[in-house]
Each structure stands twice: as C-alpha cells, then as structure tokens.
Amino acid sequence: MTKDVKVILTDCTLCYHSCGTKVTVEDGVAVKVEGLESHPLNKGKLCPKGEATLDNIYHPDRLKYPMKRIDGEFERITWDQALTEIATKLSRLKNEFGPSVLGVFSGSIGVENLEMAGLTQRFKAAFGSPNFFSVESICYRMRIRTRQITFGKYPTEELDSNLYILWGHNPDESDFPLRLAIEENLKKGAKIVVIDPKRIPLADHAEMYLRIRPGTDGAMALAMIHVIINEKLYDADFIEKYTFGFDKLVPHIQPFTPEWAEKITWVPAQEIRKLAHLFANTKGASIYQGTNTQDQTANGTQNSRIFSVLQVITGNINNPGGWTISPRLKLGEVGMAVEGEPLGADQYPLFYEVWGRKSPYGVVTCVPENVPEKIKAFFVIGGNPILSMPDSNAFRAAFQKLDLLVVHDLFMTETAELAHYVLPACSHLEKWGLAYTYNVCHCLPYLMLRKKAIDPFYESWSEWKFFTELAKKLGMGDQFPWRSEEELVAFELEPTGLTFKQLLEDKPEGAFYQQKQYGMKDGKFTTPSGKIDIYSEALKKVGFDPLPTYLEPRKSPISSPELLKKYPLILSTGNRTLYFTHGQFRKISSLKEKNPEPKAEIGPKTAIQYGIKEGDDILIETNRGVARMRAQVEEKVSEGVVLVPHGWPRESNANLLTDTECREPIMGYPDMKSLLCSIRKV
Numbered sequence: 001m002t003k004d005v006k007v008i009l010t011d012c013t014l015c016y017h018s019c020g021t022k023v024t025v026e027d028g029v030a031v032k033v034e035g036l037e038s039h040p041l042n043k044g045k046l047c048p049k050g051e052a053t054l055d056n057i058y059h060p061d062r063l064k065y066p067m068k069r070i071d072g073e074f075e076r077i078t079w080d081q082a083l084t085e086i087a088t089k090l091s092r093l094k095n096e097f098g099p100s101v102l103g104v105f106s107g108s109i110g111v112e113n114l115e116m117a118g119l120t121q122r123f124k125a126a127f128g129s130p131n132f133f134s135v136e137s138i139c140y141r142m143r144i145r146t147r148q149i150t151f152g153k154y155p156t157e158e159l160d161s162n163l164y165i166l167w168g169h170n171p172d173e174s175d176f177p178l179r180l181a182i183e184e185n186l187k188k189g190a191k192i193v194v195i196d197p198k199r200i201p202l203a204d205h206a207e208m209y210l211r212i213r214p215g216t217d218g219a220m221a222l223a224m225i226h227v228i229i230n231e232k233l234y235d236a237d238f239i240e241k242y243t244f245g246f247d248k249l250v251p252h253i254q255p256f257t258p259e260w261a262e263k264i265t266w267v268p269a270q271e272i273r274k275l276a277h278l279f280a281n282t283k284g285a286s287i288y289q290g291t292n293t294q295d296q297t298a299n300g301t302q303n304s305r306i307f308s309v310l311q312v313i314t315g316n317i318n319n320p321g322g323w324t325i326s327p328r329l330k331l332g333e334v335g336m337a338v339e340g341e342p343l344g345a346d347q348y349p350l351f352y353e354v355w356g357r358k359s360p361y362g363v364v365t366c367v368p369e370n371v372p373e374k375i376k377a378f379f380v381i382g383g384n385p386i387l388s389m390p391d392s393n394a395f396r397a398a399f400q401k402l403d404l405l406v407v408h409d410l411f412m413t414e415t416a417e418l419a420h421y422v423l424p425a426c427s428h429l430e431k432w433g434l435a436y437t438y439n440v441c442h443c444l445p446y447l448m449l450r451k452k453a454i455d456p457f458y459e460s461w462s463e464w465k466f467f468t469e470l471a472k473k474l475g476m477g478d479q480f481p482w483r484s485e486e487e488l489v490a491f492e493l494e495p496t497g498l499t500f501k502q503l504l505e506d507k508p509e510g511a512f513y514q515q516k517q518y519g520m521k522d523g524k525f526t527t528p529s530g531k532i533d534i535y536s537e538a539l540k541k542v543g544f545d546p547l548p549t550y551l552e553p554r555k556s557p558i559s560s561p562e563l564l565k566k567y568p569l570i571l572s573t574g575n576r577t578l579y580f581t582h583g584q585f586r587k588i589s590s591l592k593e594k595n596p597e598p599k600a601e602i603g604p605k606t607a608i609q610y611g612i613k614e615g616d617d618i619l620i621e622t623n624r625g626v627a628r629m630r631a632q633v634e635e636k637v638s639e640g641v642v643l644v645p646h647g648w649p650r651e652s653n654a655n656l657l658t659d660t661e662c663r664e665p666i667m668g669y670p671d672m673k674s675l676l677c678s679i680r681k682v
C-alpha cells in the first residue's frame with residue numbers, strides 16, 4: 001500500500017524565535033523536520049534543538065494522561081474527573097475568599113504563543129481574578145515598557161546592522177537567527193563590539209571587546225553619553241526636531257565621566273571614549289541589549305532608558321541598521337479585561353500602567369510572599385517556575401501551601417511534581433495557532449499559520465480545549481465562544497485582513513503582513529510631549545529620576561561590603577546554551593550529549609585562589625542557598641566572577657542561589673545577573 005505523505009509548513013516553538021520548518025508526515029506520523037528555506041529568520045537552517053524536534057515530540061516520558069496526586073503518588077484519572085474536581089475546588093475557594101485567590105502563570109513558550117498566553121489570561125479574567133503572571137515580569141517586558149515610555153511606541157534592533165553592540169548578548173547560544181544575520185553582515189563589512197564579562201566567540205570578530213563587571217552596564221553607558229555630549233558627537237538636527245529634554249540631560253550627565261565609570265565597571269576610561277566615538281560615528285548602529293541580561297539587575301529600567309537615549313542622541317532611530325519602529329500588528333484580543341489590580345501593581349506602578357494604558361501582568365516575584373494569604377490556587381501553563389523563577393526554595397515553600405496547584409505541560413517538571421493535578425498538553429505540531437515574529441525577533445513583521453500536523457499525543461489537550469472545557473464546568477462556557485482551535489485563530493486574524501484560509505492555502509510559508517518603513521514620517525510620537533522623551537515625566541510621576549541614572553546592584557563589592565566578606569565573588573546566572581531552552585530537553589540524548597552537565601565558569605586565577613581544578617565538583621553558595629555544579633576553568637571568563645547556567649534540576653538549580661526579595665526598584669525584576677557568592681570544592 002502506498003503511504004499517505006504530506007509536507008506541512010509550520011514553525012518551531014522549541015524556543016521563542018519561531019523559525020520556519022517543513023514537517024514531513026507519513027500516515028499520520030511526523031518523520032522529518034527540516035528548516036524552511038523561504039523563512040526570513042532561519043532561511044532553511046535549524047539549530048540543534050530544532051533538529052531534535054521529533055525526539056521531543058515523541059519522547060517516551062511525555063505525559064500521556066491526566067493525573068492526580070494521591071498520598072504523594074500520581075494516579076491516572078480521566079479528563080472529566082480532573083476538570084470536575086478542579087472546578088469544584090475553584091468554586092469553593094471563590095465562594096469563600098473571592099476570585100482573586102486564583103493566580104495563573106504562563107511560561108516563556110507562552111510569550112510568543114498567542115493562544116497559550118491569551119487563553120490563560122482570559123481564563124483568570126472570566127473567573128474574576130486579576131492575577132496573571134508570566135515570565136514577562138522577569139524578562140523583556142521591562143524594555144518594552146521603558147521604550148514605550150521614551151518613544152510612545154516600541155522600537156527594536158533589526159537583524160541587519162552596520163555596527164552590532166552586543167551588550168550582554170551571546171547570539172551563538174541564544175539567538176540563532178541573529179547569529180545567521182551577523183554572519184552575512186560581517187561579509188559586508190559590519191562591525192561588532194562585545195561588552196561582556198566573558199569573551200564570547202563573536203569577540204574574535206569584534207573591533208572592541210570590553211570586559212565589564214556584571215550589573216554595572218548602566219554606568220558605562222552613561223559615560224558614553226557624557227563623551228558624546230561633551231565632545232559634540234551627537235546628531236544635533238535629530239535632537240532638535242524629535243526630542244524633549246536634551247537641555248536637561250546636558251548638565252545632568254556631567255558627573256558621569258569615563259573615569260567615574262572606570263572605577264565602577266572595570267572598563268578603562270579610554271576604551272569607553274573609543275566606543276563612544278565608534279558608536280556616534282556609525283550610521284545604522286544598534287545596541288543589542290542582552291535579552292534579559294540588562295533587565296535582571298538593580299539598574300534595569302534605567303539601563304533600558306540609557307540605551308534608548310544613546311540611540312536617540314546619535315540619530316539611530318528609524319534608519320536601516322538602527323532601532324526601528326515596526327508597524328503594529330493588530331490581532332483579535334484573546335485576553336480579557338478584569339476588575340482589580342494584579343499583585344505588584346501598587347508596588348511597581350510603572351510596570352502595570354503608563355499614561356492610563358494598563359498591562360495585564362502581575363509581578364511574579366511577589367507571588368511567594370502572598371501564598372496562602374492572597375493566593376490559594378495556582379495554574380501553571382507551559383512553564384516551570386520551580387526551576388525558572390528566582391529563589392526556588394521560596395517558590396517551593398509557597399506552592400506547598402496552595403490548596404490547588406494545576407500544571408498543564410508536556411512533561412513531568414519539577415513544578416508538576418508539586419501539583420495536585422498534572423494535565424498533558426499538546427505540542428506545537430498537535431494544535432493550530434498563529435506564529436508571528438514581531439516582538440522579540442528584531443522587528444520582522446512576519447505572520448504564519450502554526451499548523452496542526454499530527455494528532456495529539458495520547459490524551460494530551462491543547463490550551464484551547466482545556467480552558468474551554470474547564471470553563472464549561474465552571475458555568476462560564478459563554479466566555480470561551482470559539483468552537484474549535486481554527487475558529488480561535490480565525491478570530492485572532494480578523495483585524496489583520498488576512499484569513500485563516502488564505503494563510504493555509506495561499507501563504508503556507510507565511511507572509512510579511514506589513515512593510516517596514518524608515519524615516520520619521522510626521523515626526524510625532526505618542527508621548528505626552530509629542531516627542532521622544534529624553535526627560536520622562538512618566539518616571540518622575542512615580543518618584544524616579546526622569547533622566548537616566550545609575551544604581552549599583554544591591555549585593556555588590558561597593559554596596560554590601562559586609563556580605564562581601566562571606567561571599568567575595570560576583571555571580572551572574574542564566575547564560576544560555578544552544579542545546580537547551582531553560583529547563584527543557586535535558587532528556588533528549590542528542591542534546592544532552594553536547595552539554596552533559598551544569599558547568600560553573602570561572603577564571604584560572606580565581607580557580608587557583610580557591611584550590612579548584614577544571615572538572616571538580618563545586619558548591620556555589622549565596623545568602624539564599626547552595627547549588628552544585630562542575631567547575632569549568634576558562635581564561636575567557638573575568639576573574640572574580642562566577643557564571644552559572646540556569647534550568648538544571650535538583651541540586652544544580654541556579655535559582656537556589658537567587659532571591660525574590662532582591663528586586664529592581666522600578667519594575668520589580670529579580671536580580672539574576674549581579675549577586676555575590678562563594679565557591680568551594682565538594
């Protein structure tokens with residue numbers, strides 16, 4: 001008999017980049033996943049994770065059935081039993097304590113997974129709770145917010161540039177599409193600068209490599225502004241036409257000299273001057289701010305402000321290779337508004353609201369301290385907060401106090417192990433969705449249908465099916481009106497003018513939904529001043545400096561000399577590896593072989609000082625806890641600094657070392673990049 005063979009064009013969601021793929025399906029079984037040549041991000045290539053897609057999708061450890069934890073053991077139950085019991089418990093909690101006792105969390109796979117994030121958010125709103133959390137309150141949203149405050153809109157760096165300032169960003173590990181683009185642009189004469197405590201591979205191609213002390217990037221960037229202003233390297237015409245507050249910036253910046261910055265950052269003043277010249281004299285230059293590196297430190301919001309001001313005063317806005325404001329993609333809104341404010345909104349008002357524009361996100365670092373008083377039930381949809389959120393012990397203790405913890409995932413994660421109910425989720429090949437590369441991926445306005453290529457694995461359900469069926473049990477089925485996943489996606493597409501059918505039949509490979517435009521058009525910005533706010537009333541209103549400033553990390557050689565006696569080394573956590581996404585894929589042998597163990601990287605002198613050799617098992621300790629890893633002694637790593645990866649299980653979990661209470665003051669992000677630690681051989 002001949003086989004039924006189909007080739008389906010869709011995207012990869014094994015990390016947030018959403019590369020284009022071709023999936024070959026034979027008699028209902030996916031047998032091959034390749035890169036899609038016509039896709040503008042990955043141009044036919046796949047990273048090792050993407051190549052291992054089928055090992056993940058068909059992994060024997062995938063969750064097959066709904067399960068309930070009874071006396072510490074998981075037992076298989078039916079979906080109907082799970083949903084009935086969850087609904088009964090939720091209703092009881094709501095009657096007794098009100099709807100905001102429910103908190104929901106969606107993970108990093110959800111940021112660009114519109115259906116997952118949207119439906120999770122919708123569910124809590126239909127239930128009546130404002131408490132939606134996601135990785136957005138530890139990653140990336142801070143920069144979106146800050147750029148919105150500054151520009152009214154959200155400009156992003158492009159894939160192509162004339163000067164790539166890799167500021168705490170290592171594309172070889174974390175940004176496959178950008179790495180491919182840099183390769184091409186290097187051939188055309190593009191330049192690179194690397195600012196990093198580790199000499200990353202691209203430093204070998206760089207004009208300059210600056211070895212910075214973690215957490216001090218803001219100080220260096222301020223000194224660059226100092227040089228650009230005082231040596232008159234700025235774009236006076238651009239500043240005059242499009243900005244507000246430059247006159248206030250000039251006196252404000254005077255104390256922040258390169259010599260001041262050298263003492264703080266360990267980067268020589270002369271190098272800072274040189275970089276300021278290179279940056280100001282290159283048209284089409286961009287700062288590629290580490291995707292979370294600059295957020296997860298005490299100066300996070302201000303770092304994003306300083307980078308914005310650097311782009312602005314050099315006129316690197318809306319020009320090819322600079323930061324560009326993409327056309328906004330309007331989609332049908334799956335999320336819903338709800339009364340009340342999420343946890344953290346009062347403490348971190350700018351994260352929640354700016355100029356009356358509210359965001360649905362609560363501040364996740366506030367969760368542990370509010371369980372069980374305010375939060376008694378919690379849903380985790382596509383995330384693993386026990387490994388990924390700061391201070392795992394605090395999250396674990398909090399989750400153990402919940403009346404109800406529900407996890408919807410493909411695998412039994414460390415978070416799922418604590419759950420009352422674990423529910424099997426469909427992978428991206430088993431459900432319909434909408435893929436877009438807009439937010440994270442360097443302003444490429446590209447849209448594609450994420451296609452259901454194969455049937456769901458055993459009894460796994462999509463987010464649409466799970467929330468729709470649970471809503472029915474709770475008597476709020478009318479709030480989930482879509483009768484199928486396809487209908488939901490068609491609803492999302494409505495405002496774009498593209499239809500489901502068009503994307504399926506005419507544009508299976510995806511399409512640019514709008515063309516990018518350079519230039520300043522009418523030159524108006526949707527800020528209160530109508531210009532780009534170098535001086536920000538929005539920041540002033542909530543009690544912070546309206547001009548860019550620097551705040552030393554709370555745990556550092558300068559700000560906490562007492563703590564330094566016990567913890568003399570600087571700790572930065574969460575450097576990415578190409579082979580894993582956060583806590584995922586540790587069971588896929590082709591990937592695990594490439595990166596078999598968690599490695600703490602230290603410089604050779606630091607190793608000698610602590611009597612540690614390459615390959616030794618070591619303990620890393622902070623004031624919050626201890627983690628065990630293998631020592632990797634590397635000349636590439638700055639002395640006095642310890643770099644550890646996150647996402648490893650059990651005793652190697654880097655978030656045993658981090659702290660929910662060590663928060664950035666404006667938006668509440670945890671410090672994961674500039675802590676203090678000690679190390680010792682086991």
Ligand SMILES: Nc1nc2c(c(=O)[nH]1)N[C@H]1C(S)=C(S)[C@@H](COP(=O)(O)OP(=O)(O)OC[C@H]3O[C@@H](n4cnc5c(=O)[nH]c(N)nc54)[C@H](O)[C@@H]3O)O[C@H]1N2
Pocket residue numbers: 015016108139167168169170171173174175195196197198200212213214215216217289290291292293297572574575576577578579580581582643673674
């Ligand atoms: N393969 C893979 N790709 C991923 C992910 C993944 O888990 N796996 N995760 C995705 C997600 S959600 C995110 S947020 C991004 C993260 O992306 P990024 O935040 O850009 O992380 P990295 O690319 O690992 O780069 C971090 C670099 O910053 C350096 N660094 C550490 N501390 C500091 C500091 O204080 N200052 C400076 N200047 N440099 C510092 C490190 O040495 C490292 O080279 O990656 C995304 N891509």
Ligand SMILES: Nc1nc2c(c(=O)[nH]1)N[C@H]1C(S)=C(S)[C@@H](COP(=O)(O)OP(=O)(O)OC[C@H]3O[C@@H](n4cnc5c(=O)[nH]c(N)nc54)[C@H](O)[C@@H]3O)O[C@H]1N2
Pocket residue numbers: 106107108109116135138139292381382383384385387388389390408409410411413425426427428573574575581582583584646647654655658672
């Ligand atoms: N110390 C330290 N910690 C960090 C960081 C750091 O730099 N340092 N980085 C942080 C950052 S930037 C981020 S974004 C977070 C990420 O944090 P998380 O998003 O919590 O991390 P993941 O391990 O990727 O969890 C995603 C889960 O979703 C599941 N999943 C995959 N696809 C689907 C699906 O379609 N449906 C459902 N329901 N589930 C699915 C996967 O199996 C996996 O268990 O980690 C953070 N943690």
Ligand code: SF4
Pocket residue numbers: 012013014015016017018019042045046047048049050051176177
């Ligand atoms: S970078 Fe790799 S894992 Fe991420 S979407 Fe592309 S192929 Fe998939």
Ligand SMILES: [Mo]
Pocket residue numbers: 108135139140291292
């Ligand atoms: Mo992230």
